[in-house]
Amino acid sequence: MRSQLAVINALKQEFEGAKDLIVHSFEYYEQQICLIYLQDLCDADKIKTDIIQPLMLCDKESKFLLHILSLSNCESIQNKRYLGEYIISGNVLIFISNGIYSFNAIRAMNTQSEEASVETSVQGPQKAFSHDLSTNIAIIRKRYPSNKLSIEYQTVGTITKTNIAILYDSNYADKKVIDELKSRLKRVKVDVIQAAGQLERKLSDKKIHLFPTMMITERPDRTVLNLAQGKVIIVMDGTPFTLITPTVFFDFIASMDDLYHSFWIKKLLQSIRYIALIITLVLPAFYIAITSYNPEILRSQLTLTIAGSRAGVPYPSFFEVLFMMLAVEMLVEASIRLPRVIGPTATTVGGLILGQAAQQAQLVSSIMIIITAFVAISNFTVPISAMSFSIRCIRYPLIILATLFGLVGLVGGMLVLICYFANKRSFGTPFLAIEWGSSDKIETITENPKGGQS
Numbered sequence: 274m275r276s277q278l279a280v281i282n283a284l285k286q287e288f289e290g291a292k293d294l295i296v297h298s299f300e301y302y303e304q305q306i307c308l309i310y311l312q313d314l315c316d317a318d319k320i321k322t323d324i325i326q327p328l329m330l331c332d333k334e335s336k337f338l339l340h341i342l343s344l345s346n347c348e349s350i351q352n353k354r355y356l357g358e359y360i361i362s363g364n365v366l367i368f369i370s371n372g373i374y375s376f377n378a379i380r381a382m383n384t385q386s387e388e389a390s391v392e393t394s395v396q397g398p399q400k401a402f403s404h405d406l407s408t409n410i411a412i413i414r415k416r417y418p419s420n421k422l423s424i425e426y427q428t429v430g431t432i433t434k435t436n437i438a439i440l441y442d443s444n445y446a447d448k449k450v451i452d453e454l455k456s457r458l459k460r461v462k463v464d465v466i467q468a469a470g471q472l473e474r475k476l477s478d479k480k481i482h483l484f485p486t487m488m489i490t491e492r493p494d495r496t497v498l499n500l501a502q503g504k505v506i507i508v509m510d511g512t513p514f515t516l517i518t519p520t521v522f523f524d525f526i527a528s529m530d531d532l533y534h535s536f537w538i539k540k541l542l543q544s545i546r547y548i549a550l551i552i553t554l555v556l557p558a559f560y561i562a563i564t565s566y567n568p569e570i571l572r573s574q575l576t577l578t579i580a581g582s583r584a585g586v587p588y589p590s591f592f593e594v595l596f597m598m599l600a601v602e603m604l605v606e607a608s609i610r611l612p613r614v615i616g617p618t619a620t621t622v623g624g625l626i627l628g629q630a631a632q633q634a635q636l637v638s639s640i641m642i643i644i645t646a647f648v649a650i651s652n653f654t655v656p657i658s659a660m661s662f663s664i665r666c667i668r669y670p671l672i673i674l675a676t677l678f679g680l681v682g683l684v685g686g687m688l689v690l691i692c693y694f695a696n697k698r699s700f701g702t703p704f705l706a707i708e709w710g711s712s713d714k715i716e717t718i719t720e721n722p723k724g725g726q727s
Contacts, residue, residue: 566679
């Protein structure tokens with residue numbers, strides 16, 4: 274008992290600044306019993322139901338020990354060096370009969386799944402993941418009831434010790450990808466990790482990268498689809514987003530609605546998405562190139578219309594484009610930061626007033642207002658926000674190249690971008706691999722997994 278008192282005193286000293294540490298000592302079975310836990314982290318009802326009440330009902334100590342050991346979330350602790358970590362993880366330490374037992378009584382928080390707000394769907398499921406790791410795994414298991422679904426648990430963050438789960442289908446997943454992911458997770462040395470995007474940045478093979486190599490999604494249906502395609506999923510506690518790897522460029526342009534529409538509607542929507550991608554990426558730089566360097570590539574009527582529209586603008590097209598692009602970026606950023614009640618109204622009114630006033634003051638041409646609207650709308654057609662942000666960033670180097678070298682600079686910049694994509698890898702998978710991005714691949718996999726029957 275003296276050794277247990279020494280351990281209890283050491284824990285009190287370790288958590289000296291934690292005012293929510295509960296050290297509940299009482300005498301029962303003719304001996305001293307002690308419960309130690311963090312009040313704000315543990316569920317008081319669970320402690321009362323699973324520990325206190327059975328303790329009072331059991332007439333013998335052996336019966337009570339048999340009861341707590343029969344609980345799935347209770348274990349006997351042999352190594353006393355990590356008792357503090359048990360308490361921080363939401364466990365109740367039970368000191369009884371010269372033994373120490375750990376009972377997981379962590380309070381469930383944010384277990385309800387939320388409405389999908391980032392990746393909305395017209396005909397698909399409307400529910401997203403929750404902030405609770407166990408709830409998210411239960412959602413995936415319900416949608417993917419396969420006995421080949423493997424789940425491995427780890428922690429990341431030296432201080433936060435955030436729980437994560439690695440999910441993959443052992444029939445379809447590439448073992449090299451799994452090994453590479455585990456190797457990178459071991460190399461993650463950071464104090465605090467609280468979001469999927471933060472973990473994605475740490476898992477990247479390069480410290481500075483523009484385009485994402487892992488997909489972040491809030492949709493369970495997209496997660497399950499990628500599981501069936503042989504990809505590896507990372508589910509993190511405390512965030513309603515999952516990480517998917519390996520991913521390629523075409524995955525970021527695919528929408529889950531593509532699976533829920535007929536063939537021709539799906540092809541039309543995909544074509545619109547790729548056209549919009551080219552518009553938002555190329556159109557501002559193309560406008561600079563044709564107004565400043567290469568007006569001869571357009572028909573004479575259109576060239577004269579553009580020249581007439583810019584007749585009163587006192588500075589080159591580069592400043593005109595840069596001014597409007599930065600204005601749009603500020604409006605988008607403001608719409609994210611403002612409260613949801615006033616955000617859309619404020620940015621819409623601000624955009625209309627700004628565009629009309631700038632055109633009337635002849636700071637920008639009327640054609641530039643049209644181009645700005647096209648570029649902004651086109652950028653929002655990209656389904657995955659991470660890729661949308663990357664496209665917004667790569668637009669400005671193309672604008673600079675078009676300003677310096679005209680149409681030649683724009684074409685050269687696009688060639689460099691394509692070469693960059695061709696050389697890029699996501700956990701060994703080429704970033705421009707087409708087969709990974711096919712939403713129809715799941716049907717082929719289900720019919721013939723690895724050459725056999727599912």
